[in-house]
Amino acid sequence: MLKIGEFSVLTSISIHMLRNYDKIGLLTPKYIDESTGYRYYESSQLPIANQIVALKMMGFGLKEIVELQLQEMQIDSLKELLKNKIEDKEQEVKVIRKQLAQMENALKDLASKREHALSIVTKCIPDRKVASFRMKIKEFPEEGVLWKILGDECEKMNIQFSDSKYSIAIQHEINFDENYIDVEVQRVVENIYEDTDKVKFYSIPSCEVASLVYQGGYSRLKDINLYLAKWITQNGLEICGPAFNIYYISPGNEVGEEKFITEVCFPVKKR
Incomplete structure (x- = not known):
């Protein structure tokens, strides 16, 4: 029989680890002297010890190796x-x-x-119920008109908004030939209400997006959109839906544009 120190040298497993292997039931001594506490192993256990070392080198964890029951496998x-x-x-x-x-x-x-x-992340935008107003405008600054119409209509209906801070604008289409931008603005609501001539209510499923949050005015949106689109291509993703912006601090908060906080989102999926 081999003393624990001898077995340690032959297997390149430290005495400390051999004691741990015994404790977790991975490799137990064949004999323990009750009077001295000395642990003894047999030469027949060397192959099992080597298998343990090999499996650890391959990336198996001790818990996995214990579950393998090597002696019976x-x-x-x-x-x-x-x-x-x-x-x-x-x-x-x-x-x-x-x-x-x-x-x-x-x-x-x-x-x-x-x-x-280092500002772009991928994340899941949760499912939500929204109040929505959609209209074609000639230029982006006119988006404020949509927000006013949506706000006025919701106020008339006494709509209860969700605690979610999402105020979302989606650019469905930018048509340079006919000079219009198809924009939809959304607020997250607690319930689905009956549609009006202007405001529609519906549920939106969750989606994975590439996202960039920035501080500053909306004149930077074009460059940020291009940068985000390039990042998506470079990282093995593809755009799978219309881009949208989430406004956290906006003109509605009555602050200067240098304090605006906007999150630009592109729905994405793996290529």
Whole structure:
């Protein structure tokens, strides 16, 4: 039999770890001297110890290895387990490659002194019920007219708005030939009400978006939209719906435009 120190040298597993393996039932000594507490292992346990070391090097956690019950495992079961682990690792590699690409793009943006580097995230916008008004306008500053109409109509109906702070504007179409912008403005409400001639009520499912929050005036929206669209392409995504803006601090708050807080969102999906 091998003393724990000898077994440790032969397996390159520290004495501390061998004691831990015994504690969790992964690799128990064949014999413990009750009078001295010394632990002894048999040479026949060396292959199991080496398998544990090999599996740890492959990325298996101790809990996973304990569950494998190595001494009873058949070759076919081990092969299936390794195939599954390979698939998991391949997914991890994809995630790491994506993260590396994002880091490289952010580094380029920082080198170019672009202020929005590291400002874009992907996230889920939750499902919601909205009061909506949609109209074609000739230029973006006219969007304020839509907000006034929506606000006036909702006030007439005594509409109860949600605690959600979402005030959303969607640009459905920008038609340069006919010189109009198709815009829809939305406020989140508690319930679905009966439609009026102007205001429509409906539910919107949750969606994944690429998002950038910025502080400042709306004259910067064009450049921010272009920057966000480029980021989406660079990160293996594609736009799958009309872009929209969420206004947190806007002209309605009666502050200067340098204090406006706007979130620009593009619905996205994986390419």
